[in-house]
Amino acid sequence: MMTTMMIKNVATYCTEVLTTSKCKELPFHNLIHTKEVVQNVKYLCAAMDIDDKDTEILIVAAWFHDTGFSKVYKGHEEESKRIATAYLRKQNANQDFIDKVCNCIEATKMPQCPTTALAELLCDADIFHISNAHFFYRKLLLRREWEVFCNNKVTDLEWHRLNLDFLQKHHFSTAYGKDTLEQGKQENISKVKQILNYFDT
Template identity: 30%
Template sequence: MTDFLLEAERYVEHYFQLFLPKTRCFHTFAITRFVVETCEELAAASDLDWSESEALFLAAWFHGTGFCANDGDRVDNSIHVFNEFIQDQNLSSGFSDMVIRLIRSTSDCCGPSSHLEQQLKDARDRHLASPLYAVMSQFHRQELSLCEGKHYSDAEWRAINISRLRNHQFYTLYAADHWDNQKHINLSELENGLH
C-alpha cells in the first residue's frame, strides 16, 4: 500500500473515532476495512492498472464516512469527507472525479456502470456471502433500530433478509465464482429458520 493510501486509512480511522455515533454498530471502521480488503482481493484477481486500483481503494476507504453524520445523504456526506481529505493533495481532477463517481456508485439507487463500480459494489456486499452473515445482519438490524427508529420483528427481519439475498447478484465473475455458494448457504439457513 502506498504512503498516500496509508494516509487515507489513518484519516478515515481518525474520522470514525471522532465522529461515528456510538449507535452505529454495523457501519463502522471495521466494516470499512473489510470492504477495502475485499477490494484488494478483487483488484488482485483482475487486470486493473495502478491508477484504477488506487481510485478503487480510496473510494472504499471513504464510502462509509457519511455514516458519521447524523443527517443528510450518506453518499453526499462521504464525498464531502473525501473532498476535505484531498484539499491539500496534488490530485488531478480526473482522478478525484473517478473516486467521487465510485463513492456515488455505492448508493442503492442504481446498478454499476463500470468494472470499477462493479468491484466496489461487490466488495460492499461481500458480507452477504460471509459465514458470519447472521451476526453481521443482527448488527445491521440493531443499527437501524438505534439510528433510524426502524424496528423489525424477527419474522419481518428474516423476510427482509431472505428477499435481499434472493434478489442480490454479484457483478464480477470473481465474486460470483467465489462467494455465491456461501450466499446461497446463508439464504438456505434463513429460509429454514436457522437464523
C-alpha cells in the same frame, strides 16, 4: 496516480473520522466494516488482476465510502463524496482521480447501481459479507443499528423475511462475484429459508 504514502494518509484520515464522530456508535457502519471493505477490495483486485492505478482508486474509495455517516445517516453517500473530494483536493489529487473515487462511492448506495468496472468492484467488496458466514453476525449488527439510529424495529419473522428478500434480489456485479461470491450467497439463502421454516406462517 497516488503513492503508497498517500494511501496511508487516507487511511489515517478516514480512521480518525470514523472513530471520533457518530460513526463510532454505529454497530455496523463503523471502522471495522470499512477495514473489511478495504481488505475485500485488495482481495478482489488481486483475484481479478486489477492494475495498480485502479487498485489505488478503489482502496481510497473504500476508505471514504462510509465517512458520510459522520454527518448524516440517510444519504450519507453524498457526504462521503464531499469529504473525499475536499481531502483529495488538499492532497493535490487530479480531478479525474477524484471523479472516479466519487463515482465508486455513489454506486454503493442501495440498491447498488454501478456504472463502471471500478464501481462494480467496490460494490461487490462492500456487500462481500453476504457471501460468507459473517453474514449472520453482520446482519445482527445492522438490525441493531436500524433499531437505534433509524427507529426501525421489526419482528424476528419480518427481519428474516427482509434478509431473504434482500439476498434474492441482490446481484453481484463483477465476474468474480457472479462466479464465486454468488455460490456463498446461495448457501446463505438456503440457511435463511431454513430459519424461516421454524416460524409458523
